[in-house]
Amino acid sequence: MSVFIEYGESPRVWVDDGHVFLEASDGRRVRMKPEVAIKLGRSLEACGTKSFINKVLDGNAAPTDFPAPK
Numbered sequence: 001m002s003v004f005i006e007y008g009e010s011p012r013v014w015v016d017d018g019h020v021f022l023e024a025s026d027g028r029r030v031r032m033k034p035e036v037a038i039k040l041g042r043s044l045e046a047c048g049t050k051s052f053i054n055k056v057l058d059g060n061a062a063p064t065d066f067p068a069p070k
Helices: 034-057
Strands: 012-016 019-023 029-032
């Protein structure tokens, strides 16, 4: 990948006319079919979990990294 879009907060996501839209922090938008959004969501969750576990195991996690209970 040659271009990265950094995110400080979760991007905006919404549904319209049977499609899922994702808006990046720079305003660019991605439109996808529901099936693609579901697959992407599952992949993001799996990769995020793996990355977070690695951060904890490497000793680089801070108390502020852990989500607050709801």
